[in-house]
Amino acid sequence: MSSASVVVPPRGSPSVSRAVAILNLIAQRPGGWSLTQIASSLGLAKSSALTILTSLEAAGMVTRTEHFYDLDIGVLTPAGGFLRGSDSITQFKRQIVASELLSGELAHLAVLAGREVTYIARHVGREPLPVTAGVGDRFPASITAVGVALLAQLTDDQIVDLYGDLERFPRWSARSTADLPHLLSKLRETREAGYSVDDGETYPSVFAYGLIVHRVGNHAQDFSMSVSLLRDDLTPKRQAQALEELMGVRDALEAGNDLR
Known part of the structure; x- marks a missing residue:
């Protein structure tokens, strides 16, 4: 489940940015989008949206059924290359499964995508919550443990450039980060601290830690991983153990070692 909004990034090639925004928009609600819905949602002229959709259709990224567009199998090609890398x-x-506490919790691996994070792996050690991210879902970076860990690698000036034009921050609970300051x-x-915290920002009953995993394998981008704990079961000892085990997984990933 993802409630993240899709925006056209303000920099880079406008055509590429719009194409990516269209793909992300269609991915939010499988089942088909009309040209009018796509253009309206992204603030594009229908003629511009149609030109991009025609190119995406020719590339096998989207498919058209009568008056509706949906994702096509071609979108899996770059994703497959990334996952095979x-x-x-x-x-x-x-390593999460091999961890005493983490194995029974929810854990995620994600990468930064503008003002959002894209989840690329998850471990479900207990019943997921209604807002638990699945692989491929995109959540606001500003309110998630994985997102804040990744954003913290940027300078304050870069954060201002990224968020300065955002009139309203996404808020999923009363605890969600509300503004740029x-x-x-x-x-x-x-x-x-060296780690991030989501203290009820995405879901009021959840406390999460986030950690950066610096470039591993042949990936050029850093990952971030998190563990989500139920606040009702939270004790100082449990918090400390969760963070310690998460750091152990991070260290093993960066070193290329197996915890077993």
Whole structure:
């Protein structure tokens, strides 16, 4: 499940940015989007949206059924190449399972995509929550443990460039980071601590830690991983153990070792 909004990135090639935004929009709701819906949702002229959709259809990225567009099998080609580029996902899952506490919790691996994170792996050690991310889902980076860990690698100036034009921050609970000053403050705390915290920002009953996994395999981009704990079961001892085990998984991934 993903409630993240799709926006056209403000920099880079406009045509490429719009094509990516269209693919991300269609991915949010399988079953078909009309040309009018796509153009309206992204603030594009229908003629511009049609030109991009025609190119995406020719490339096998989208398919058209009468008046509706949906994703086509071609979108799996670059994703498959990414996943084949490293065994990091397999190692992540194996190491989470081998961890005493983490194996019974929810754990995720994600990458940064603008103001959102894209989840590329997950471990479900207990019943998932209604807002638990699945592989391929995109959540707001500003309110997730994985997202804040990744954003903390950017400078304050880069964060201002990324979020300065955002009039309203996505808020999924009363605890969600509401504006740029609060985000900047949270990122400074994350840099000092060496890990990020989601204290009920995505779901009121959940506490999560996030950690960076620096470039592993032949990936050029850093990952971030998190563990989500139920606040009702939270104790200082349990928190400390979760963070310690998550750091152990991070260290093993970066070293290319297996925890078994």
